[in-house]
Amino acid sequence: DTEVTQTPKHLVMGMTNKKSLKCEQHMGHRAMYWYKQKAKKPPELMFVYSYEKLSINESVPSRFSPECPNSSLLNLHLHALQPEDSALYLCASSFRTGTNYGYTFGSGTRLTVV
């Protein structure tokens, strides 16, 4: 298995809803990431988990809450989002062997906040 799987692929939610995005990988990668990508912009890092511990939070609003229940799974819990939070949310995982570095992206969740 050489993939990062994200579900759902599309999500429409209201501003008062609570929803979760899920990301799964079975490659044994010990670092996992959430990125947010707006149209015509590059991916922007939100969170980094290393060995299931949150290691980087890029000053993301608290309405986004990450969770890493185990080494294969990464969730992003969403609550009270704003329409400007509509974007493609990308999960990624990575490994390092010596000087080589591998980074794999999932196919993303297209989120629309109404």
Next chain:
Amino acid sequence: QKEVEQNSGPLSVPEGAIASLNCTYSDRVSQSFFWYRQYSGKSPELIMSIYSNGDKEDGRFTAQLNKASQYVSLLIRDSQPSDSATYLCAVLFTQGGSEKLVFGKGTKLTVNP
């Protein structure tokens, strides 16, 4: 501040030509550099990684790295219409003992038949 700068383009080349994409980065200690291709509505796809000064070739793609100048480039030879996409330069930075991949703004490439 960890920054990655790219020529924002757009870049338009005829089919069969060489497309040249450039990128500079802010952190002198960075060691790992990547080029991703992203089609509209899709997730980024890794094309090349480069870690040492010089050139690295893979098929029609050549990545070039100059750490002294903090400069990375990507050449696409014999460009095809299917190469039309946004190309993202990415640099691995270290922050607080963790590593993070930071992307440039991307260069939109159009290859005209």
